[in-house]
Amino acid sequence: MKFTFPNNFLWGAATSSYQVEGGIDHCDWAVEARGGKVPHAGKAANHYNLYSNDFDIAESLGHNAHRLSVEWARIEPQEGEFDEKEIKHYREVLQNLKDRGFYVSLTIWHFTLPDWLYAHGGFKNKKSIDIFSQYSKKVVESFHDLVDDFVTINEPMVYTSNGYIRGNWPPFKKTKLAHFKVHKNIVKAHIAAYENIKKDFPKAQIGIVKDNIFFEGKNIITKTIARFLIWFWNHRFLNSIKNHMDFIGLNYYFHSVIGEKPDPPFSDFGWSIYPNGLYYMLSDLRRYNVPLFVSENGVADADDKLRSHFIEDHILAVSRAIQDGVDVRGYYYWSLLDNFEWAAGFTKRFGLVEVDYDTMDRKIRESAMVYKRISTTNTI
């Protein structure tokens, strides 16, 4: 049976500045790439220059919304000094989306820190709370007329666990104490930014993007572990900011079966594909009583063998949640373009659009047309 989505449902794709723009050489990832600890992003997908061409593609694919981020190191190259030329550039990018009638979701901070803040300990330093709040206010001041919602922070748990527990992202720490401090400061930074913005822009929609994992246990012990992880990973951060968020963006990629290898299929990343998990994760977020967006959902699939089904099945899961009464307002596929996949460099391809990194040519994948059929008919 066909399901028709609500009239104003948002269909789009997401990107983040460091992963697609290119030419960013004064953030923590660029510093560490020069030191050989992480791959170089270099020109990435050259989206900084090709954005209008890329938005032509998004429009041709029937999208009516787009999620993107601004690069902190471009906007605030030195503490308290804002680069008006870069602000103008981002205004042109956002205006370009608005001219097409797109709903625009802007992420204020998507993983990368300016080098000066990195040198001062990033979010481990208490001063970062105020610094982040000032920066966020500047972003909203500069772009509020061109943006429909602002996300303060992308995936706080991924940032703190990769940087401070697993130690595979800058600043490569593996200490629980540092993780604890950074987590606490990021919670405070979000709340400070929220309050600071609302003082002058009470109508601005300010939310969070949270990646939640569907943890499952199959016996009494693993079920207990799963329950703990559901609290620790999915709810701890959200509980701490629950009075300071106008919406939640859910990033959903995979599920995790404690102590067991989950069932296939697996993406090129080895992540298990489990569309039902999206239904469960959306239903589970109902408790916060705020509108929900699927702010990222995608698959690393260089051959485009899995992506069409991946998209259909996950959107079906979204439709089931909506039929149950869950307030889901939109879906953003990750990602519009192939891009720089952090520690994995350019080896993983998530795009609806394939990027040839030598020529910077774009090629629309078949799966993008499957997504187009859904978004333009508004039905699944």
Ligand code: BGC
């Ligand atoms: C992040 C993206 C990333 C994607 C796939 C999310 O964790 O927000 O930056 O590329 O997942 O790994």
